[in-house]
Amino acid sequence: MDSRRDFLKKAGILSSLAVSLPTLVNANTAAGSFNMCGYAAPKIDKVRVAVIGLGMRGPGAVERLSFIEGCEIVALCDKHPDRVERATKIVTSKGLTAPKAYSGEDGWKSLLKEEKLDLVYICTPWDYHTPMSIAAMKAGNHVACEVPIALTIKDCWEVVKTSEATKKHCMMLENCCYDFFEMLTLNMVRQGLFGELVHA
Numbered sequence: 681m682d683s684r685r686d687f688l689k690k691a692g693i694l695s696s697l698a699v700s701l702p703t704l705v706n707a708n709t710a711a712g713s714f715n716m717c718g719y720a721a722p723k724i725d726k727v728r729v730a731v732i733g734l735g736m737r738g739p740g741a742v743e744r745l746s747f748i749e750g751c752e753i754v755a756l757c758d759k760h761p762d763r764v765e766r767a768t769k770i771v772t773s774k775g776l777t778a779p780k781a782y783s784g785e786d787g788w789k790s791l792l793k794e795e796k797l798d799l800v801y802i803c804t805p806w807d808y809h810t811p812m813s814i815a816a817m818k819a820g821n822h823v824a825c826e827v828p829i830a831l832t833i834k835d836c837w838e839v840v841k842t843s844e845a846t847k848k849h850c851m852m853l854e855n856c857c858y859d860f861f862e863m864l865t866l867n868m869v870r871q872g873l874f875g876e877l878v879h880a
């Protein structure tokens with residue numbers, strides 16, 4: 681209760697000082713850094729993708745990506761080589777070129793060093809999400825990473841700062857927000873059907 685009251689008190693002080701959300705956000709970013717909100721990186725005609733983590737979730741991503749025109753799966757990586765082999769078959773069974781295979785605990789580091797990519801798609805266990813996303817952006821790639829992208833607020837900010845510094849998009853692959861009910865509700869909000877929304 682006390683921390684809740686403290687929060688409300690602080691929130692009251694902030695609002696009386698007219699401190700806006702962007703101000704709070706900017707307080708956490710490096711001075712003068714680029715803000716990715718609203719930014720769209722230049723169009724890429726053929727998107728070269730690598731998928732890291734081919735357990736339960738990864739092969740489905742490989743399957744979906746293999747249907748997308750303008751998308752080339754150039755590399756696959758998992759700690760276990762047999763999982764890479766299995767996912768490779770998903771690609772080759774569609775008549776597409778076999779991606780380069782990487783395996784082992786640190787195979788993903790070699791992948792980032794050796795491959796010319798546009799997007800790194802990460803489906804590994806949680807602990808790897810932040811370091812792999814950051815390394816992939818620093819290597820010059822956009823990132824799509826399974827949930828959750830970070831386990832601490834500090835790591836969340838590391839991801840944001842890296843994205844801002846590199847101007848690489850980094851998307852956490854939350855998907856429930858795109859379900860029917862959520863999209864319908866958002867649409868109704870945007871059309872003003874609920875009047876002024878003060879809390880959600």
Ligand SMILES: NC(=O)c1ccc[n+]([C@@H]2O[C@H](COP(=O)([O-])OP(=O)(O)OC[C@H]3O[C@@H](n4cnc5c(N)ncnc54)[C@H](O)[C@@H]3O)[C@@H](O)[C@H]2O)c1
Nearest residue numbers: 733734735736737738758759760785803804805806826827
């Ligand atoms: N968005 C969603 O709806 C949704 C649903 C399920 C799972 N997920 C998320 O997807 C992620 C993967 O889930 P999963 O069920 O496929 O897990 P999983 O354990 O089946 O697969 C993870 C894979 O990563 C591999 N891996 C581990 N360390 C590695 C390393 N150093 N280098 C390369 N590969 C490595 C493992 O060998 C394994 O094959 C999780 O973070 C999970 O939270 C998201």
